[in-house]
Amino acid sequence: MVSIKDIAKKAGVSISTVSYALNGSSKVTDETSSRILAIAQEMNYIPNAAARTLKKRETKILGVFLTDFKGDVYGDLLDGMKELANAQGYDLIVCSGKQSHRMLPERAIDGAIILDQAFASEELLEYADRNHKIVVLDRELKHKNINQVLLDNKAGATLATEYLLDRGHKKIYIVSGPSGSFDSNQRMKAVKQTLDRVDHVEWIEIEGDFKKSGGEKAAERIIKEYKEPVAVFCLNDEMAVGLCNRVTDTGLAIGEHIHLIGFDNIELTRYLQPRLATIDYSKRKWGALAAEQLIKLIAGETVENERIYVTLVEGESVGHATKKVY
Amino acid sequence: MVSIKDIAKKAGVSISTVSYALNGSSKVTDETSSRILAIAQEMNYIPNAAARTLKKRETKILGVFLTDFKGDVYGDLLDGMKELANAQGYDLIVCSGKQSHRMLPERAIDGAIILDQAFASEELLEYADRNHKIVVLDRELKHKNINQVLLDNKAGATLATEYLLDRGHKKIYIVSGPSGSFDSNQRMKAVKQTLDRVDHVEWIEIEGDFKKSGGEKAAERIIKEYKEPVAVFCLNDEMAVGLCNRVTDTGLAIGEHIHLIGFDNIELTRYLQPRLATIDYSKRKWGALAAEQLIKLIAGETVENERIYVTLVEGESVGHATKKVY
DNA sequence: TTGTAAGCGTTATCAA
DNA sequence: TTGATAACGCTTACAA
Numbered sequence: 293m294v295s296i297k298d299i300a301k302k303a304g305v306s307i308s309t310v311s312y313a314l315n316g317s318s319k320v321t322d323e324t325s326s327r328i329l330a331i332a333q334e335m336n337y338i339p340n341a342a343a344r345t346l347k348k349r350e351t352k353i354l355g356v357f358l359t360d361f362k363g364d365v366y367g368d369l370l371d372g373m374k375e376l377a378n379a380q381g382y383d384l385i386v387c388s389g390k391q392s393h394r395m396l397p398e399r400a401i402d403g404a405i406i407l408d409q410a411f412a413s414e415e416l417l418e419y420a421d422r423n424h425k426i427v428v429l430d431r432e433l434k435h436k437n438i439n440q441v442l443l444d445n446k447a448g449a450t451l452a453t454e455y456l457l458d459r460g461h462k463k464i465y466i467v468s469g470p471s472g473s474f475d476s477n478q479r480m481k482a483v484k485q486t487l488d489r490v491d492h493v494e495w496i497e498i499e500g501d502f503k504k505s506g507g508e509k510a511a512e513r514i515i516k517e518y519k520e521p522v523a524v525f526c527l528n529d530e531m532a533v534g535l536c537n538r539v540t541d542t543g544l545a546i547g548e549h550i551h552l553i554g555f556d557n558i559e560l561t562r563y564l565q566p567r568l569a570t571i572d573y574s575k576r577k578w579g580a581l582a583a584e585q586l587i588k589l590i591a592g593e594t595v596e597n598e599r600i601y602v603t604l605v606e607g608e609s610v611g612h613a614t615k616k617v618y
Numbered sequence: 619m620v621s622i623k624d625i626a627k628k629a630g631v632s633i634s635t636v637s638y639a640l641n642g643s644s645k646v647t648d649e650t651s652s653r654i655l656a657i658a659q660e661m662n663y664i665p666n667a668a669a670r671t672l673k674k675r676e677t678k679i680l681g682v683f684l685t686d687f688k689g690d691v692y693g694d695l696l697d698g699m700k701e702l703a704n705a706q707g708y709d710l711i712v713c714s715g716k717q718s719h720r721m722l723p724e725r726a727i728d729g730a731i732i733l734d735q736a737f738a739s740e741e742l743l744e745y746a747d748r749n750h751k752i753v754v755l756d757r758e759l760k761h762k763n764i765n766q767v768l769l770d771n772k773a774g775a776t777l778a779t780e781y782l783l784d785r786g787h788k789k790i791y792i793v794s795g796p797s798g799s800f801d802s803n804q805r806m807k808a809v810k811q812t813l814d815r816v817d818h819v820e821w822i823e824i825e826g827d828f829k830k831s832g833g834e835k836a837a838e839r840i841i842k843e844y845k846e847p848v849a850v851f852c853l854n855d856e857m858a859v860g861l862c863n864r865v866t867d868t869g870l871a872i873g874e875h876i877h878l879i880g881f882d883n884i885e886l887t888r889y890l891q892p893r894l895a896t897i898d899y900s901k902r903k904w905g906a907l908a909a910e911q912l913i914k915l916i917a918g919e920t921v922e923n924e925r926i927y928v929t930l931v932e933g934e935s936v937g938h939a940t941k942k943v944y
Numbered sequence: 945t946t947g948t949a950a951g952c953g954t955t956a957t958c959a960a
Numbered sequence: 961t962t963g964a965t966a967a968c969g970c971t972t973a974c975a976a
Contacts, residue, residue, distance in 0.1 A: 295953055306963040311955060321961065336748070341724035342677075343953030345668035346968045353726075361700070361712070362693035370687035370714075378717050386687070386712035388696075391704050398667035400679075422662070537889055560886060563863055621969055632947045637971060647945065669969035672952045947976070953968105960963075 294335045303331050353383045354586055355401035359408045360388055372579025380587050396424050403586045409472055425589040427582045431474045439589055440597040441582045445475055448571035448602040449482035452525055452553045455604055457490060460613035461523035461551055464495045467510040469502040469527050479527045500531050507534025515542055521549050529554035529561050529570055536564055552609040566608035573602040620661045629657050679709045680912055681727035685734045686714055698905025706913050722750050729912045735798055751915040753908045757800045765915055766923040767908045771801055774897040774928040775808035778851055778879045781930055783816060786939035787849035787877060790821045793836040795828040795853050805853045826857050833860025841868055847875050855880035855887050855896055862890055878935045892934035899928040
């Protein structure tokens with residue numbers, strides 16, 4: 293491995309001069325500088341990240357922590373983060389699993405973006421106490437070293453619920469996420485608030501898991517209980533997909549007997565028939581904003597918590613209820 | 619930041635004793651050791667990765683390089699890698715984009731797994747020459763520091779083609795991947811070999827891109843040229859999904875007018891109607907094997923190139939051709 | 945069993 | 961403008 297020492301020897305200068313030259317400092321003459329640069333090139337010099345990090349106490353790397361590498365939400369989100377990070381001179385790495393948590397306290401990364409309910413809040417607070425910078429996308433956490441960039445779940449869930457109500461539906465199933473999920477809980481709360489304000493609407497909560505299997509299970513129950521057209525709000529699209537899938541085997545039709553709306557607008561839904569009504573938001577922007585906030589935190593700037601806005605996407609999966617008189 | 623120096627001071631021992639204790643060396647008495655460990659705990663000591671790496675010249679981190687963070691193939695593949703890596707004491711990080719390449723030469727990782735056609739082979743060979751360890755999943759590359767773990771594309775493409783032939787199809791469209799893709803080229807070659815051996819079969823190649831849009835475009839051409847039932851082999855599932863999607867708008871039916879087979883068995887296809895015939899392989903095993911080979915390379919062991927075996931998954935997307943007499 | 949000290953490859957301070 | 965040198969936090973050969 294060739295180090296600045298080797299270059300210094302070959303160039304007949306000191307290591308500090310080499311370091312300055314390599315870092316483009318104006319302290320060294322253009323002449324020496326270009327001579328050193330040429331030698332470095334010729335010797336195939338590559339700086340050593342560990343040494344630089346040890347000295348500078350920064351890696352210029354951001355880490356994102358995910359529950360697993362599956363999941364349809366991640367693509368654009370990560371691309372958005374990467375794009376912004378790169379533009380600011382940072383690299384982005386994606387990690388998953390408990391083992392990789394150590395990267396933050398051991399300073400293998402300059403900061404972390406969290407999208408993993410399995411990453412305990414207490415652990416995050418510990419790291420924040422040690423002055424590590426964190427952005428959370430999946431919970432509320434108050435700390436000077438932690439910033440939140442959260443979806444406007446309340447607006448989204450309200451939008452979806454009102455959409456069903458506007459179309460005259462009087463019986464609504466809500467398929468929730470796992471009980472620990474922040475997004476699920478927030479969405480559920482908004483749904484209840486909205487429904488509590490109206491009369492003559494029956495609603496039933498079914499506990500789901502944010503995965504396709506949860507939607508399938510919910511479908512089974514709904515089919516069994518089926519008497520007349522009903523509406524269903526799956527608190528995420530992935531469950532809506534599972535539900536659709538399960539329903540197509542039966543005589544019931546989405547958008548006619550079962551009126552379905554989801555949340556997330558994942559790519560997969562574009563391949564559903566009929567098109568799924570859902571709640572949309574820019575995953576790319578979400579990622580970029582998270583990265584931006586993290587970089588600001590690292591730079592020592594104070595930042596406000598941010599909110600990602602959502603919109604309703606209509607779809608033929610929700611039709612009008614057949615009129616009834618009470 | 620608390621370092622071993624601080625612990626040494628508090629414990630009244632030297633830093634080397636602290637280091638030995640922390641690393642569980644038997645050179646130090648259990649008594650001193652546990653005293654030191656207690657103090658370390660109490661002081662909230664966390665080792666510094668950069669310092670350790672600088673000294674030991676290893677990070678215990680493996681890097682995977684992907685084209686982007688989208689793509690349906692990755693989930694299980696990455697989980698498989700992570701699982702094996704973790705079991706062997708390694709962490710896995712996922713990187714994307716040219717900027718992150720530096721992690722390998724700068725020694726921020728101990729080795730790399732490549733699944734990104736945009737990562738030039740010349741660049742990889744340079745790194746290999748510098749003694750960095752690499753496993754490639756998307757090309758053939760001969761070097762003592764590079765190992766290949768490739769899909770058995772030939773077997774898969776042959777299986778798929780023969781499946782269509784067995785069912786009596788006489789006109790077959792092949793939708794290829796982008797021209798630079800190793801997988802596409804290998805699959806295409808096997809298709810041609812198989813088809814060259816039979817008579818009375820007409821086949822047409824359509825250049826695709828391995829993305830949904832490529833399948834959609836191919837669908838448009840096939841629909842325009844449609845006279846009687848035809849077979850289509852999309853060289854990956856994602857294009858098959860795009861093709862299906864485009865076809866459902868027309869009067870033509872998959873499995874009846876257009877007999878379709880894909881390659882990859884991505885999760886998405888499970889939500890297609892009718893079920894897509896395709897070529898399957900264990901993405902999890904593929905990932906695990908890649909990680910295993912890389913770790914062996916890093917350990918200095920010599921390893922043989924490996925091959926991932928594939929199987930045919932039948933589906934209603936391919937029916938029997940209506941008999942014809944020539 | 946414990947301590948001393950060198951060294952990993954950088955950056956950065958201070959002198960020259 | 962350049963050079964000597966300390967320091968970053970750790971591991972490890974060698975000495976005590």
